[in-house]
Amino acid sequence: MNHFITATYRFFFSSDFAMGVKMALGIFIPVAILYCFNIPLEILMIAGYGSLTMSIADQTGTLKHKRNEMFGTFIAIVIITLLFIFQTPGLHLLKILSLSAISFVVAFIYAFRAKFIALGFIVGFTALLAASNTAATPFVYLGYFCFGALFYFFFSMIVSKIFEIYIIRQNLSGIYFHLSHYLKALSKCYRQNVDIEKEFKNFINSQTELLEELQVMRDLLFRMDYEKDHRLNQMINELLLLIETREIATIPLQDFVVIREMYPNSDLQIFFRDSFLKAGNNLEEMGMYSLRAGDMLKRLGFKAELRAIEYELELLRRQDLEGESLEAYQIVANHFRKVWSLSRNLERVRSFLVDDIELEETFPRHKLKKFLSHSYWTNDYITKNLTLKSPVMRFAIRSSMAMFFALTLVSLTNFLSHGFWIAFTLLSLMRPGFSLTKERSRNRIIGTIIGCLVGGLLISMEISTLGLLSILFISVILNNGLIRIHNPLSVTFTTVYVLILLNISKDLSTMEGFSVSLERIIDTLLAAVIALGFSHILPSWERVNLPKLIQTARENLFNIVLEIEKWKILKTNEDDADLKLALRTAQASIVSLSNSLERMKDEPEKSRQHNISEINDDLIEMQSVFSQLSYLTSLLEKLDTDQVEEFNEIFQVVKFRMNPELHQKKSHISRFMMLELKPLIWLVEPK
Numbered sequence: 001m002n003h004f005i006t007a008t009y010r011f012f013f014s015s016d017f018a019m020g021v022k023m024a025l026g027i028f029i030p031v032a033i034l035y036c037f038n039i040p041l042e043i044l045m046i047a048g049y050g051s052l053t054m055s056i057a058d059q060t061g062t063l064k065h066k067r068n069e070m071f072g073t074f075i076a077i078v079i080i081t082l083l084f085i086f087q088t089p090g091l092h093l094l095k096i097l098s099l100s101a102i103s104f105v106v107a108f109i110y111a112f113r114a115k116f117i118a119l120g121f122i123v124g125f126t127a128l129l130a131a132s133n134t135a136a137t138p139f140v141y142l143g144y145f146c147f148g149a150l151f152y153f154f155f156s157m158i159v160s161k162i163f164e165i166y167i168i169r170q171n172l173s174g175i176y177f178h179l180s181h182y183l184k185a186l187s188k189c190y191r192q193n194v195d196i197e198k199e200f201k202n203f204i205n206s207q208t209e210l211l212e213e214l215q216v217m218r219d220l221l222f223r224m225d226y227e228k229d230h231r232l233n234q235m236i237n238e239l240l241l242l243i244e245t246r247e248i249a250t251i252p253l254q255d256f257v258v259i260r261e262m263y264p265n266s267d268l269q270i271f272f273r274d275s276f277l278k279a280g281n282n283l284e285e286m287g288m289y290s291l292r293a294g295d296m297l298k299r300l301g302f303k304a305e306l307r308a309i310e311y312e313l314e315l316l317r318r319q320d321l322e323g324e325s326l327e328a329y330q331i332v333a334n335h336f337r338k339v340w341s342l343s344r345n346l347e348r349v350r351s352f353l354v355d356d357i358e359l360e361e362t363f364p365r366h367k368l369k370k371f372l373s374h375s376y377w378t379n380d381y382i383t384k385n386l387t388l389k390s391p392v393m394r395f396a397i398r399s400s401m402a403m404f405f406a407l408t409l410v411s412l413t414n415f416l417s418h419g420f421w422i423a424f425t426l427l428s429l430m431r432p433g434f435s436l437t438k439e440r441s442r443n444r445i446i447g448t449i450i451g452c453l454v455g456g457l458l459i460s461m462e463i464s465t466l467g468l469l470s471i472l473f474i475s476v477i478l479n480n481g482l483i484r485i486h487n488p489l490s491v492t493f494t495t496v497y498v499l500i501l502l503n504i505s506k507d508l509s510t511m512e513g514f515s516v517s518l519e520r521i522i523d524t525l526l527a528a529v530i531a532l533g534f535s536h537i538l539p540s541w542e543r544v545n546l547p548k549l550i551q552t553a554r555e556n557l558f559n560i561v562l563e564i565e566k567w568k569i570l571k572t573n574e575d576d577a578d579l580k581l582a583l584r585t586a587q588a589s590i591v592s593l594s595n596s597l598e599r600m601k602d603e604p605e606k607s608r609q610h611n612i613s614e615i616n617d618d619l620i621e622m623q624s625v626f627s628q629l630s631y632l633t634s635l636l637e638k639l640d641t642d643q644v645e646e647f648n649e650i651f652q653v654v655k656f657r658m659n660p661e662l663h664q665k666k667s668h669i670s671r672f673m674m675l676e677l678k679p680l681i682w683l684v685e686p687k
Contacts, residue, residue, distance in 0.1 A: 009293070010177070010287075010288065010291075010293065011481070011482075011485070013170075013288075013291040013292070013293040014170065014173070014174065014291070014481075015060075015167065015170035015171045015173070015174055016481045016482070016483075016484055016485055017477070017481045018167070018170055019058075019480060019481065020476075020477040020478060020479070020480035020481025020482075021477050021481075022058075022156070022159055023055045023058065023476070023477075023480040024473055024476040024477040024480065025155070026051055026054075026055055026058075026151070026152040026155045026156055026159075027048060027051045027052050027055055027148075027152065027476060028048075028473060028476070029151065029155065030047050030048070030050075030051050030147060030148045030151040030152070031044050031047055031048045031051075031148075033151075034047055034144075034147075041504075042135035042136065043135065043136060043140070043144055045135070045501065046133075046135060046136060046140075046141055046144040046145050046148070047144045047145070047147055047148035047151075048148060048501075049129050049145060049148065050144065050145040050146060050147060050148025050149040050150075050151075050152070051148035051149060051151055051152040052148075053077055053122055053125060053126055053129070053145075053148075053149060054070060054073065054074065054077075054148070054149040054150075054152040054153055054156075055152055055156075055480070056118055056121060056122050056125070057069055057070050057073035057118055057119070057122055058070065058152070058156050059118060060167075060171055060216055060220060061219065061220060062220060062223045062224060063157065063160055063161060063164070064223075065223070066156070066157065066160060067157060070153050070156065070157075071153070072119075073119060073122055074146075074149055074150065074153060076119065076122065076123060076126075077122060077123075077126040077145075077149060078142075078146065080102070080123055080126045080127050080130065081126060081129075081130045081141075081142055081145060082142070083098070083127070083130075084098065084099075084127050084130035084131045085130045085133060085138040085141055085142060086138050087131065089134060091131075091407060091410060091411040092411075095131055095407075096404060096407040096408060096411065097404070098127075098131075099127055099128065099131055099403060099407060099423070100400045100401075100403045100404040100407070101400065102123060102124055102127045103124060103399045103400045103402075103403035103404075103427070103430075104396045104397070104399065104400035105120075105123065105396075106120040106121070106123050106124040106399070106427075107120070107392075107395045107396040107399035107400070107430065107432075108385070108392060108393070108395075108396040110392075110395070110432065121427065121428070124427045125424070125427060128420060128423050128424055128427065129145075131420075132420040165231055165232070168220060168221065168224075168232070168235060169235065169290065169291075170291065171213075171216065171217060171220065172217055172221075172235055172238060172239060172290070173287050173290040173291045174213055174287075175210075175213055175214060175217060175239070175242050175287075176242070176283045176284065176286055176287025176290065177283070177284060177287050178209050178210040178213050179210060179242055179245060179246060179280075179283050180280040180281070180283040180284045180287070181206055181210070181280070182203075182206045182207060182210050182246065182249065182280075183249055183276045183277075183279050183280035183283065184276070184277060184280040185199075185202055185203045185206040186203055186249055186251065186276050187272075187273045187274075187275075187276035187277040187280065188202070188203075188273075189203055189251070189256045190256065190259070190269045190270075190272045190273035190276070191269070191273060192260060192264060192265050192269060196253070196256055196257065196260065197253070197616075197620065200253045200256065200620060200623075201594070201616070201619075201620070204590070204591065204594045204619070204620075204623055205591075205594055205595070205598065207246075207587065207591050208591055208594075208595060210246065211584075211587065211588055211591055214239075214242075214243060214246075215373055217239050218239070218368075218371050218372060218373075219372055219373055221235060221236050221239055222236070222365075222368040222369065222371060222372055223372065226362070227362055227365070233362055234352055234355075236363060236368075237352060238349060238352050238353075240363070241345055241348055241349050241352070242349065244345060245342060245345045245346070245349075247583070247630055247634070248338050248341050248342050248345065248634070249276070249338065249342065250626065250627040250630045250631070251335070251338070251627050252623070252624030252625075252627040252628055252674050253620050253621075253623070253624050254624055254674055254675070255331050255334075255335070258327070258328050258331050259272075259328070259331065259332065259335075261328075262324065262325070262328035263328070263332070266312075267308070267312060268309065268312050268332055271305050271308045271309045271312070272309070272332075272335055272339065274305055275302065275305040275306075275309075275339045275342070275343075276339075276342075278302065278305065279302075279342055279343075279346060282346055283346070286346075286349060286350060286353060289353060290353055302339070302342075302343035302346075305339065306336075306339065306340060306343065309332075309336050309339065310336065312332075313329075313332065313333060313336060316329050316332075317329070330682070330685070334631070334685070337686075367575070367577045370577055370578070370581050371580075371581060371584070388538070391432060391540040391544070391545070392432075394538040394539070394540055395430075395432045395540060397537075397538055398430075398534045398535065398537045398538050398539075399430045399534075401534055401537060402426060402430060402530050402531060402533075402534035403423065403426060403427075405530060405534070406422050406423050406426050406526075406527065406530050407423055409422070409526075409530075410422055410423065421520065421523040421524075421527075422523050422526050422527045422530075423527075425444065425523060425524050425527035425528075426527040426530055426531055428440070428444070429441050429444060429527055429528060429531040430531050430534075432540055433540055433541075433542060433599055433603075434532075434535045434536075434539060434540075434541065434602070434603050434604075434607075435542070435599035435600070435601070435602035435603050436599065437531050437532060437535045438532060438535075438602050439602065440487075440531075441528035441531055441532060443487040443488045443491060444491055444524055444527075444528060445524055445525065445528055446488045446491070447487070447488040447489065447490065447491025447492040447494070447495060448491060448492075448495050448520060448521055448524040449521055450488075450492045450495075451491065451492040451493065451494065451495025451496045451499070452495055452499065452514075452517035452518070452520050452521050453517065454492070454496055455495055455496040455498075455499030455500060455517060456499065456513045456514040456516065456517030456518075457513065457514075458471060458496070458499070458500060458513075459499055459500060459503045459504075459513045459516065460509060460511075460512065460513025460514065465504065468500050468504050469504075471496070471500060472497050472500045472501060472504070475493040475494075475496045475497035475500070476493075476497050478490070478493040479493040479494045479497060495520065498520075499516065499517065499520065502516075503516060539607070541600075541603060541607045541608075542596050542597075542599050542600040542603060542608075543600065543607065543608060545596055546593070546596055546597075546600075546615060549589070549592055549593045549596055550593060550615065550618060551660065552589050552592075553586070553589040553590050553592075553593050553622050554622070554660045554663075555660050556582070556585050556586035556589045557586050557622060557625055557626060557629065557658065558655075558658045558659060558660055559582045559585070559586065560579065560582045560583060560586055560626075560629045560633075561629070561651075561654065561655050561658055562582075562655075563578050563579040563581075563582045564579060564629075564632070564633065564636065564651075565651070565655065566578070567579055567636075568636055568639075568641045569641060569648055569651065576633065576637065579633060583626075583629070583630055583633065586626055586629075587626060590619065590622050590623055590626060593619055593622075594619055597612070597615065597616060597619065600612065618671070621671070621673065621674060624674040625672065625673075625674045625677065627674075628674055628677040628678075628681060629677070631681065632677065632680065632681055632684070635681065635684045635685060636684060639684055641684075644683060644684060646683065647680070647683055647684070650679055650680050650683060651680060654676060654677060654680055657672045657676055658672045
């Protein structure tokens with residue numbers, strides 16, 4: 001209960017809630033302006049649809065990128081509206097075929113880049129809105145739709161400019177909570193009586209959102225003019241410290257296994273667990289402080305744990321350790337250094353937040369630019385995917401077939417007064433993979449049923465128009481604010497505001513209100529059945545993607561070794577920027593593999609990979625190799641490897657064993673294991 005209260009309190013200070021308020025205002029203000037001129041409700045809704053459509057394109061980014069993305073979106077929706085608004089009324093064959101063709105295009109561009117997901121949905125949504133229009137003539141519809149879209153565009157740009165620093169701070173604060181979740185997942189791996197492989201897998205999965213949000217913040221902050229703004233420069237230093245903190249807290253599974261075997265139910269396990277748990281709690285409190293929603297810690301409480309671990313290590317050091325006992329001691333000593341480094345990093349982050357320290361330097365822009373993501377459209381994307389073997393093409397074909405079937409069903413039946421709802425719902429449910437479609441359908445059904453029960457009750461009660469408008473406004477805020485946090489709850493508020501919007505001027509009885517709600521539930525169920533049914537046509541099962549994901553992860557791990565060689569042996573790189581980039585890429589590829597395995601669990605059993613346990617073992621081993629390479633990188637930071645005897649010889653052996661081409665040509669050779677990195681680490685590890 002306390003966790004729910006804390007999470008709710010935090011939500012009202014978060015960037016998600018602020019974005020929800022901004023979107024709701026941008027959607028409602030143009031409607032309110034037109035209402036003052038006694039514009040009919042049907043026309044007001046058209047303007048609202050325009051601003052709603054543009055709000056979907058309003059994503060986190062610099063002002064320049066936001067402007068370009070939203071302006072491009074406006075051009076796209078005008079073109080799409082012109083293509084459909086002049087078609088004759090009714091759901092005839094030409095309209096069904098053209099909407100199905102649009103669904104093909106939407107699905108085809110869906111997989112290009114993350115931001116194209118929103119653009120694809122906007123294109124399909126705009127086409128369906130224009131095709132279902134019966135409230136106004138084509139030019140009237142286009143005029144009011146463009147008015148709503150343009151109003152939201154200028155409103156968003158003005159608000160983003162005025163509150164630019166505050167918006168960046170809110171988004172950066174979210175990293176604290178994701179990193180906190182990551183450290184708490186790590187702390188559970190120190191428990192003796194848990195399934196260690198299951199907890200370690202949860203630890204890997206906890207990185208998914210963290211890595212995504214870290215990249216969003218890199219793209220946002222590294223593109224800003226931070227050299228001239230102390231606040232932006234401070235936030236960049238914060239972000240880099242948080243990234244470094246995540247890198248410190250990368251530990252291989254084998255370490256936990258050794259600690260459990262050599263020190264079962266020991267105080268060491270408790271101290272390590274408490275240290276990472278406390279670090280997670282401290283990050284949460286610092287995140288709340290950065291949102292101005294809580295007080296800052298007077299000091300971080302790591303001293304007790306550090307002294308206790310140091311005492312335990314001293315007792316072990318006095319023993320005559322050798323063999324496995326010596327190796328186990330070296331592992332816990334390494335973990336102690338991680339806890340110590342973690343405490344130092346968090347203290348520095350705290351100092352940044354309370355502005356206790358002066359910034360030492362401004363990071364060169366050319367180094368930070370390496371870590372930016374880009375969305376360049378290439379013709380290769382089209383040519384490579386114009387084949388039935390391509391998952392993109394298969395998804396596009398089945399999406400268009402599903403839309404054709406849904407619209408044909410609507411055109412042949414008269415028992416649904418809002419048949420287009422099926423098409424709208426289907427557009428939001430269709431996803432490239434079966435498991436993603438299944439998850440979206442499940443969330444949509446749960447949210448719709450709850451929303452229909454609440455919405456049906458509201459529209460059948462004698463609530464004033466002002467009261468319904470207030471509920472509508474709150475629902476729009478929470479729908480947009482919760483969309484990344486809790487999808488079923490977001491769908492619930494979507495359903496509530498749709499039901500209120502379409503029935504606000506009607507005087508409905510209780511039975512009539514719930515009858516409208518029941519129709520909405522039927523629409524959603526039909527759309528979910530169609531989406532799941534067509535997911536079996538030209539399917540893209542995860543087992544098809546897994547070999548490529550595994551190969552990519554191995555290549556990216558090997559690339560880390562190559563970057564270490566360039567930095568420390570060949571001396572062709574002046575710093576470790578390219579190495580850091582290689583580490584980030586490798587971690588992202590491992591998480592992608594983990595996510596693919598998780599999605600496979602939701603697929604039909606007959607379509608799954610038969611050696612899933614073997615792939616899971618490979619995943620855990622790759623994460624362990626990554627952890628050791630990350631640790632090796634930190635050890636080499638201030639070390640001259642030319643002065644370390646035999647370093648180059650051992651390194652070349654590791655490089656040879658990790659080379660993916662070797663294992664492709666000679667399949668009988670055993671895979672590279674994390675333990676093979678140990679001699680290299682022992683060579684440079686503090687004695």
